Amino acid sequence: xxxxxxxxxxxxxxxxxxxxxxxxxxxxxxxxxxxxxxxxxxxxxxxxxxxxxxxxxxxxxxxxxxxxxxxxxxxxxxxxxxxxxxxxxxxxxxxxxxxxxxxxxxxxxxxxxxxxxxxxxxxxxxxxxxxxxxxxxxxxxxxxxxxxxxxxxxxxxxxxxxxxxxxxxxxxxxxxxxxxxxxxxxxxxxxxxxxxxxxxxxxxxxxxxxxxxxxxxxxxxxxxxxxxxxxxxxxxxxxxxxxxxxxxxxxxxxxxxxxxxxxxxxxxxxxxxxxxxxxxxxxxxxxxxxxxxxxxxxxxxxxxxxxxxxxxxxxxxxxxxxxxxxxxxxxxxxxxxxxxxxxxxxxxxxxxxxxxxxxxxxxxxxxxxxxxxxxxxxxxxxxxxxxxxxxxxxxxxxxxxxxxxxxxxx
Amino acid sequence: xxxxxxxxxxxxxxxxxxxxxxxxxxxxxxxxxxxxxxxxxxxxxxxxxxxxxxxxxxxxxxxxxxxxxxxxxxxxxxxxxxxxxxxxxxxxxxxxxxxxxxxxxxxxxxxxxxxxxxxxxxxxxxxxxxxxxxxxxxxxxxxxxxxxxxxxxxxxxxxxxxxxxxxxxxxxxxxxxxxxxxxxxxxxxxxxxxxxxxxxxxxxxxxxxxxxxxxxxxxxxxxxxxxxxxxxxxxxxxxxxxxxxxxxxxxxxxxxxxxxxxxxxxx
Numbered sequence: 001x002x003x004x005x006x007x008x009x010x011x012x013x014x015x016x017x018x019x020x021x022x023x024x025x026x027x028x029x030x031x032x033x034x035x036x037x038x039x040x041x042x043x044x045x046x047x048x049x050x051x052x053x054x055x056x057x058x059x060x061x062x063x064x065x066x067x068x069x070x071x072x073x074x075x076x077x078x079x080x081x082x083x084x085x086x087x088x089x090x091x092x093x094x095x096x097x098x099x100x101x102x103x104x105x106x107x108x109x110x111x112x113x114x115x116x117x118x119x120x121x122x123x124x125x126x127x128x129x130x131x132x133x134x135x136x137x138x139x140x141x142x143x144x145x146x147x148x149x150x151x152x153x154x155x156x157x158x159x160x161x162x163x164x165x166x167x168x169x170x171x172x173x174x175x176x177x178x179x180x181x182x183x184x185x186x187x188x189x190x191x192x193x194x195x196x197x198x199x200x201x202x203x204x205x206x207x208x209x210x211x212x213x214x215x216x217x218x219x220x221x222x223x224x225x226x227x228x229x230x231x232x233x234x235x236x237x238x239x240x241x242x243x244x245x246x247x248x249x250x251x252x253x254x255x256x257x258x259x260x261x262x263x264x265x266x267x268x269x270x271x272x273x274x275x276x277x278x279x280x281x282x283x284x285x286x287x288x289x290x291x292x293x294x295x296x297x298x299x300x301x302x303x304x305x306x307x308x309x310x311x312x313x314x315x316x317x318x319x320x321x322x323x324x325x326x327x328x329x330x331x332x333x334x335x336x337x338x339x340x341x342x343x344x345x346x347x348x349x350x351x352x353x354x355x356x357x358x359x360x361x362x363x364x365x366x367x368x369x370x371x372x373x374x375x376x377x378x379x380x381x382x383x384x385x386x387x388x389x390x391x392x393x394x395x396x397x398x399x400x401x402x403x404x405x406x407x408x409x410x
Numbered sequence: 411x412x413x414x415x416x417x418x419x420x421x422x423x424x425x426x427x428x429x430x431x432x433x434x435x436x437x438x439x440x441x442x443x444x445x446x447x448x449x450x451x452x453x454x455x456x457x458x459x460x461x462x463x464x465x466x467x468x469x470x471x472x473x474x475x476x477x478x479x480x481x482x483x484x485x486x487x488x489x490x491x492x493x494x495x496x497x498x499x500x501x502x503x504x505x506x507x508x509x510x511x512x513x514x515x516x517x518x519x520x521x522x523x524x525x526x527x528x529x530x531x532x533x534x535x536x537x538x539x540x541x542x543x544x545x546x547x548x549x550x551x552x553x554x555x556x557x558x559x560x561x562x563x564x565x566x567x568x569x570x571x572x573x574x575x576x577x578x579x580x581x582x583x584x585x586x587x588x589x590x591x592x593x594x595x596x597x598x599x600x601x602x603x604x605x606x607x608x609x610x611x612x613x614x615x616x617x618x619x620x621x622x623x624x625x626x627x628x629x630x631x632x633x634x635x636x637x638x639x640x641x642x643x644x645x646x647x648x649x650x651x652x653x654x655x656x657x658x659x660x661x662x663x664x665x666x667x668x669x670x671x672x673x674x675x676x677x
Contacts, residue, residue, distance in 0.1 A: 020544060030513060030540045032469040033563035034590055036572060176475055182466065189468045194591035196567060294513040294540065295466060307487035308515030309465040 010337055013260045016328060021210020021298075024334065026327035029209040031297045035189070038196045043211040045116055050218065055111065062107045063222060066140070067097045069104075071223075073230035073388070079358045086240065086381035088374055090361070090391040091227050091255060100364065100393030101223055101251045102133040106202055108219030110137035113200035120144040120199045124188040126153055126181035126247065127319030127366060128160025129393055130204030135169035145169040148187045150180040153318040160397050178312050181247075181322045185296050205248025206326030209297025213326050220254025227388055228258050235386050241266040241377065244390035245369035246286070246340065247320035249329045251392035260337065268377065269329060270369040272315035273342035283313035283321050286333050286340035295323070300330045316345040316401065317365035319393075343372035351375055352395065352402065364393035365401065413506040413534045414559050414582040417456055418617045418638065427675055428583075428639030429454055429630070430619060431646055431668055432510065434461035434477035435494055436486025438654040442661075444497045449661040451505050454672030459537070459641065460495070462488055462511025469539045471594035473644040476651060488515040488524070492531045499532040508535035508561060508582070516549075525552045535559035535582045543579035550579060563587050566606055577614035583639060584610065588622045594644030598623030600632035607636055627674030634675040642671060 016023045021043075029039060049055040063069040071092045080088045093101040106123075113121055121143050125131030131147040138145035147164055151173040154161055164171050177183035185208075192201045203212045206220075231239050242259060244252035246269040259265045274282035282288070285301040293302030295310060303311040303323040315321040332338045343351075351371035356362045363371060370389050378387060395402075403410065411419075421428055431450045435443045447458055463481035467474060488511075495507055509528065516524050516538065528536065536558055541549065543562055553560045559582030564573055567590060577584065586607060588598040598620070607618050620633045621641030630640045649663045 034565035037567040186468045190592045308518035
């Protein structure tokens with residue numbers, strides 16, 4: 001690519017992507033021709049509605065009265081004290097209807113689906129949170145809903161699978177490839193290419209072909225806008241640091257984006273370190289400097305072997321078990337706006353248990369990656385400094401996983 | 411002149427239509443691929459599309475997904491494909507070869523390195539399924555400079571405006587995808603195809619070849635009436651899948667499937 005990421009200034013980051021969906025050298029629309037029309041149509045629909053006050057009002061109304069926004073910014077005083085450093089504030093996306101930040105985006109995309117008049121929605125899901133959030137909005141709008149989920153994830157997230165079925169969605173286990181999130185996305189794309197006339201694809205993260213990375217970011221940015229206002233009101237100033245977990249990266253971009261020009265606010269994106277970066281069994285393309293590659297419609301950092309075959313990934317959390325990452329994160333890494341680090345499964349479990357014990361809040365294992373880094377970062381900071389952690393989802397869905405690790409059977 | 415252009419001009423003189431088989435390289439194992447290619451030529455192939463196996467073939471149905479899995483299990487890499495083409499060229503200097511696959515393996519090798527190697531071993535065209543013309547700014551000119559044809563897809567959902575862009579960038583031939591869906595899906599409707607090809611004829615002199623949904627001599631002959639070429643993939647790959655335990659029988663089966671199509675098309 002001709003555009004060099006290093007020429008990009010932080011202030012330029014608010015003007016991404018360009019008209020063709022590129023974030024510097026990343027992003028784009030790498031899809032087979034059959035989908036081009038649907039993506040152009042979606043882009044036009046979105047661009048025409050994005051600044052439409054009626055559309056925004058409807059979105060805001062749904063977020064307030066259906067999702068229950070704004071979500072609180074909670075001072076985890078006891079945990080902060082025990083870590084002995086910075087004050088930790090939790091952005092409580094776990095308290096949203098359906099239990100995670102994912103619903104912000106599905107509400108937005110469901111409104112787009114309604115405008116396009118398509119009677120059917122599909123989604124891919126890893127941990128099942130996006131699938132549940134999609135099944136929820138589909139139920140509310142009376143849309144047919146099919147959710148693709150890797151067969152391995154269907155096994156480890158049984159509770160969410162049943163939730164989706166109760167909501168009236170069909171959950172389709174995907175047996176191909178590594179049987180995880182990336183394979184679910186392949187299968188959703190195959191469905192979409194076949195049923196493009198009557199189907200709206202609700203992508204759950206800031207990846208995929210343009211305009212998905214942009215619109216998923218925009219719909220989730222409510223997280224960061226609220227956190228910014230709440231910080232000013234409750235702390236009296238902006239926080240010193242933000243931390244969020246990164247799989248595809250939608251909760252992180254949602255929190256980070258409204259702070260991107262606030263140079264004094266440090267940002268940390270925490271990837272899935274799996275068994276440990278050194279073992280190669282992880283899902284951390286940014287923090288391990290994976291090569292650039294193209295998958296699922298965009299160019300980004302992508303874990304692949306020397307022949308360009310996409311690598312197997314590993315994480316305790318199904319929601320982060322993905323070999324790529326949203327293209328905007330790739331650019332933000334290159335320009336140095338965000339520090340990308342990894343937390344391994346063991347550290348994540350420790351953080352999961354600690355927050356549950358000390359604050360009575362059970363985080364999703366995905367969100368516990370962000371907490372694991374807060375445990376590292378907070379003690380290096382002063383007690384008059386402040387960290388906002390995106391508690392992107394609640395941990396009920398992970399109780400079985402943790403119980404299995406503890407050797408408990410129900 | 412590029413071998414693809416040469417081939418289409420010969421076919422035009424003879425009043426015949428191109429028969430273009432697709433197989434995934436390395437399926438069921440790399441040592442068979444070159445033999446299969448020669449068998450396809452003997453059965454009447456005019457151009458060969460050689461599939462580059464990929465871990466995440468998003469535009470392909472189960473038949474070609476499984477072919478990719480078999481080929482990857484045997485360790486088939488893009489560099490091995492280039493060796494296969496070189497080996498094929500030692501015997502066959504005339505049959506055009508198009509590499510068809512996804513972008514990531516090419517990205518890993520690097521556009522320029524790949525284009526150099528492809529040209530030097532005797533590849534004639536490249537079709538990257540997930541690279542529409544809008545994303546080919548850098549790769550397209552590198553191919554052109556080496557007389558490698560950049561081949562693009564046109565779909566039933568393609569607008570006239572997009573089709574014009576694709577025609578302007580396309581070389582070799584246009585690959586018209588006859589169905590909304592993945593490879594190996596339902597049987598196509600020839601009248602429908604004819605209707606979609608008509609506006610393309612107005613836009614370009616490129617040969618119009620049709621793929622997706624061609625299963626036998628009957629469908630091949632129907633499509634040949636309205637198109638310049640017929641592309642057949644899953645029907646062949648299916649035969650490979652059914653005979654992975656008896657690989658020595660596959661070349662013969664490919665010849666009989668393709669031969670039937672050739673006969674039907676030329677009748």
